[in-house]
Structures are given as C-alpha cells and as structure tokens.
Amino acid sequence: MIEISNLRKRTSGDVTRLEADIKFLDMTSPYKEKTLYFELDKKYGHLFADDSYDAFVLVPLWLAMLHKQDLHICGNVSKKLYQNIKWYVPKILCDFYNALSPVKFIVDGFTEPPKKRGKIVATGISCGVDSLATIHDHFINETDQDYKINALFYFNCAANGDFDDPKWQGLILKRAEFCKLAAKDLGLPCYFLNTNLHAFRKAKDWTKFLYLAIYSCVLSVSRAVSRYYVPNALNYEQIKKFSRRDDMSAFCDLYLVPLIQNERTELIIDGGQYRRVDKVKNIADWSIAQKYLNVCNNYSEDASNCGLCDKCLMTMFPLEVMGKLDAFAKVFDLAKYREVAEDYKAHCVAKNGRRVFATENFEFAKENNFPMP
Ligand SMILES: [Zn+2]
Known part of the structure; x- marks a missing residue:
C-alpha cells in the first residue's frame, strides 16, 4: 500500500508550500523524497487548494500502478476526480504503458463542492509555438471573459529541461525569467510554481510521467483556477496517424485530460485543431512571438x-x-539556418509520411508552392 496523508499548507521564508506525506507501507520506498509538494511565492499562497488531495492523486496513482501497490488517500478528494479514476483512468494508463497494473484506489471522503469557482483562466507559458499559439487564440483573440486567459503559469516540473542536472536547472530558471518578461509585455501575471514531483520519475519514463506532473500542478491551484488550457503539440489527425506510446500527449491526452477534472477546474486540450505549421502561421505577425519565441x-x-x-x-x-523569417532575426540566427536549410528540406522530403513534423512541413511547402529539393 502507498499512503498519502497529512495534507498541509505552510509558509517558510518567502515561499508557501502545499504538501503531503507519502509512505510505502509494504515495500521499501525507492525514492529519497518523503513528501510531495507544490511551492509558490508566499504572496500567491492563497491560490493553493488546501482542502483537497486532488493534486496528490495522479503521481501517487502512477507510482502505485508501477510498483503494484494499492493507493490510500487519507483524506478528501473531488468526487468527480474520484469517479473518473475509479472507472476510467487506470485502463488508459495501462494501455499507454505496459509496466503499469490496475490497483485499488481508496479515499477517506470527498471535498465539499465549491460555492463559486475561481476567477483565473490560465495556460502555461514556455514561449514555444504551442504555448504562444494558445495564448494568441485565448488571450489576444478571445472576447468572452469566462474563457479569456487572464494569468499564466510556469510549472517547474521537469517540463523545460533535465531537472536533475544543475547546468539545466540554471537554464530552466533563465527560461522562466524570459517567460516572465513575455508575460509582462502581455500585461498578464505569471506564477512560477515549483514542485518535487519530478523526483518520483524514472529517467526512462520522463515523457511518460511528465504530463501527470503538469496536471497535478494545475489541480494544486484549483481553488483559484476555473479553466486551464493545455497546449497540445499534434492535431487530431496526426494523433490518429502518428500515435506514440512514449509520449502521453500524443497517445491519450485527448481522452485522458477530460477525465482529469474536479468541480472547480476544467482542463481544456487546446491546439488539436491545428498542425504546428498552422500555429506558426497564426503567430508569425505577432510582435510577442517575434521577440520571445523560444523552441x-x-x-x-x-x-x-x-x-x-x-x-x-x-x-x-x-x-x-511564408517569407517571414526575417521578422524573427531577434530570436533565430538566420545565417546559421541558411547554411543547413537545404539539408533540413531534404530531410522533410525523405521522411514525408513517416515523421509527423517532416510530413506537415513537406505538405506546407506544397500548399504554398515552395520549391523543395
Ligand atoms: Zn535549437
């Protein structure tokens, strides 16, 4: 049995943590960490949902299924999340990764449904194409305040580089600073949320595990966040055609994410309506993209x-x-690109139909009568 208990919110120095203990009752824990936590600047500690274990369910469930241990959450979770995990989620995870097995999922009770939902509509900012395209659609172009993005998050959960390598940690923090500057230019608050969930992943499971960490970060602030757009990399057709078992977002996110909800927060998969090239097209004339695109x-x-x-x-x-490369001279070394561009085009021709992005770039060239080797 894996037991999750002692949910608490505590402030120490400049940060507030939402934290719970993790105990392996019938086996020796293979992990150094004894707690799972989410951490924000103490100014934003009020965003944490400290009346619910929802943020502490997904990663422990993965660990329980990986180590073939039942999972006991010693407290309340959302009834909606509980029902979805009880009936549907484990089957999807087992299909995705054959090292997982179904286990018992036990909770002590249910969280009171909220009287009103939080006011934040958010997405994550990485300054990559998927993230900027979501912000462009749902902040710049959206007019309905219930759906318009009004805040951004940067989750430090190993999504932006190798968490265990101190050299990469420096880069992750630089990327976060870069994202904060972009958020400032957009006039949006940007919350930097730290977590130790990555410490429970195995190196080879990195892309398998990562998305559960991201969704857990969203659930940790579900008291304040009513909607969260999850930028997706592939479009609906590509997911059918190029579905990959090493990447949760490409394998099952379209039907997994709608199950990762509670009564407070809706997670919306965004971007499946576009190929990556369409997203690049959508943001190509946007000054924020020309200044901050970081891929x-x-x-x-x-x-x-x-x-x-x-x-x-x-x-x-x-x-x-599209003839718009020069507008991105601030973020890309165009001379370097021109040296290798012919080889990349040849790669797209050679891998057309077999590699997802080579295929769409080949198609995009054809649609625009662009000469290819
Ligand atoms: Zn690069």
Whole structure:
C-alpha cells in the first residue's frame, strides 16, 4: 500500500508550500523524497487548494500502478476526480504503458463542492509555438471573459529541461525569467510554481510521467483556477496517424485530460485543431512571438535558440515558406539556418509520411508552392 496523508499548507521564508506525506507501507520506498509538494511565492499562497488531495492523486496513482501497490488517500478528494479514476483512468494508463497494473484506489471522503469557482483562466507559458499559439487564440483573440486567459503559469516540473542536472536547472530558471518578461509585455501575471514531483520519475519514463506532473500542478491551484488550457503539440489527425506510446500527449491526452477534472477546474486540450505549421502561421505577425519565441531542444548558456536542432529547424522552415523569417532575426540566427536549410528540406522530403513534423512541413511547402529539393 502507498499512503498519502497529512495534507498541509505552510509558509517558510518567502515561499508557501502545499504538501503531503507519502509512505510505502509494504515495500521499501525507492525514492529519497518523503513528501510531495507544490511551492509558490508566499504572496500567491492563497491560490493553493488546501482542502483537497486532488493534486496528490495522479503521481501517487502512477507510482502505485508501477510498483503494484494499492493507493490510500487519507483524506478528501473531488468526487468527480474520484469517479473518473475509479472507472476510467487506470485502463488508459495501462494501455499507454505496459509496466503499469490496475490497483485499488481508496479515499477517506470527498471535498465539499465549491460555492463559486475561481476567477483565473490560465495556460502555461514556455514561449514555444504551442504555448504562444494558445495564448494568441485565448488571450489576444478571445472576447468572452469566462474563457479569456487572464494569468499564466510556469510549472517547474521537469517540463523545460533535465531537472536533475544543475547546468539545466540554471537554464530552466533563465527560461522562466524570459517567460516572465513575455508575460509582462502581455500585461498578464505569471506564477512560477515549483514542485518535487519530478523526483518520483524514472529517467526512462520522463515523457511518460511528465504530463501527470503538469496536471497535478494545475489541480494544486484549483481553488483559484476555473479553466486551464493545455497546449497540445499534434492535431487530431496526426494523433490518429502518428500515435506514440512514449509520449502521453500524443497517445491519450485527448481522452485522458477530460477525465482529469474536479468541480472547480476544467482542463481544456487546446491546439488539436491545428498542425504546428498552422500555429506558426497564426503567430508569425505577432510582435510577442517575434521577440520571445523560444523552441530549442538544446542547452545554451543564455537560453537562446540554437538554430540547428529539430525544433528550431521545423519552426524556421514554415517561416521561410511564408517569407517571414526575417521578422524573427531577434530570436533565430538566420545565417546559421541558411547554411543547413537545404539539408533540413531534404530531410522533410525523405521522411514525408513517416515523421509527423517532416510530413506537415513537406505538405506546407506544397500548399504554398515552395520549391523543395
Ligand atoms: Zn535549437
């Protein structure tokens, strides 16, 4: 049995933590950490939902299923989340990752439904294409205040680089600062939320586990957040065609995320209506994107785009096709790109139909009568 107990909110120095203990009752814990926590600047500690274990369910459930231990939450969770986990979620997780097994999920009670929902409508900001495209649609273009983004989050849960490597930690913090500057230019508050959930992942399970950590971060602030847009990388058609078992977002997010809800917070998968090239097109004339777009997979001291990795190339190529590359000279080294662009185009031709982004870039070139090698 894995037991989650002693939910508390506590402030120490400049930070407030929402925290609970994790105990392995029938096996030795393979993890150093004895608690799971979420952490915000103490100014924002009131955002935490400290009357519910909802944020402490998903990662412990994954661990319970991985180690074949039942899970006991010694307190209240949302009835809606409980029902969804009881009936549906474990089957999806088992289909996704065959190292998982169904286990018993026990809770002591249910959270009181809220009298009113929080006022925050949010998404995560990374300054990547998916994140900026969501902000562009639901902040710049949205007119309905119930659905218009009014805050941004940066979850430090290993989504932005290798958490265990101190060199990457520096970069993650630089990226966070960069995102805060973009949020300031947008006139939106940006909350930096730290967590230790990543400490419970196995290295090879990184992309499998990551999304549960992100959704848990959202649930930790569900007292304040009524809607949260989850930017998705692939479109509906691509998910059918290129579904991948190593990436939860590409495998099952479309039907898993609607189950990760409580009575306070709705999570909305956003971006499935677009290919990545369509998102690049949507934000290509936006000054915020031209100043802040940051997509790179590689490490660099100053968190800049390397201009040579897969993600940099697949972003610059559609900009070139549209004749808008020069507008992005602040964020990409265009001279470097021009040296390798022909090789990247040849790669798109060669991998068309087999690799998702090579395929859509090849199609995009064709749609725009752009010559390919
Ligand atoms: Zn790069």
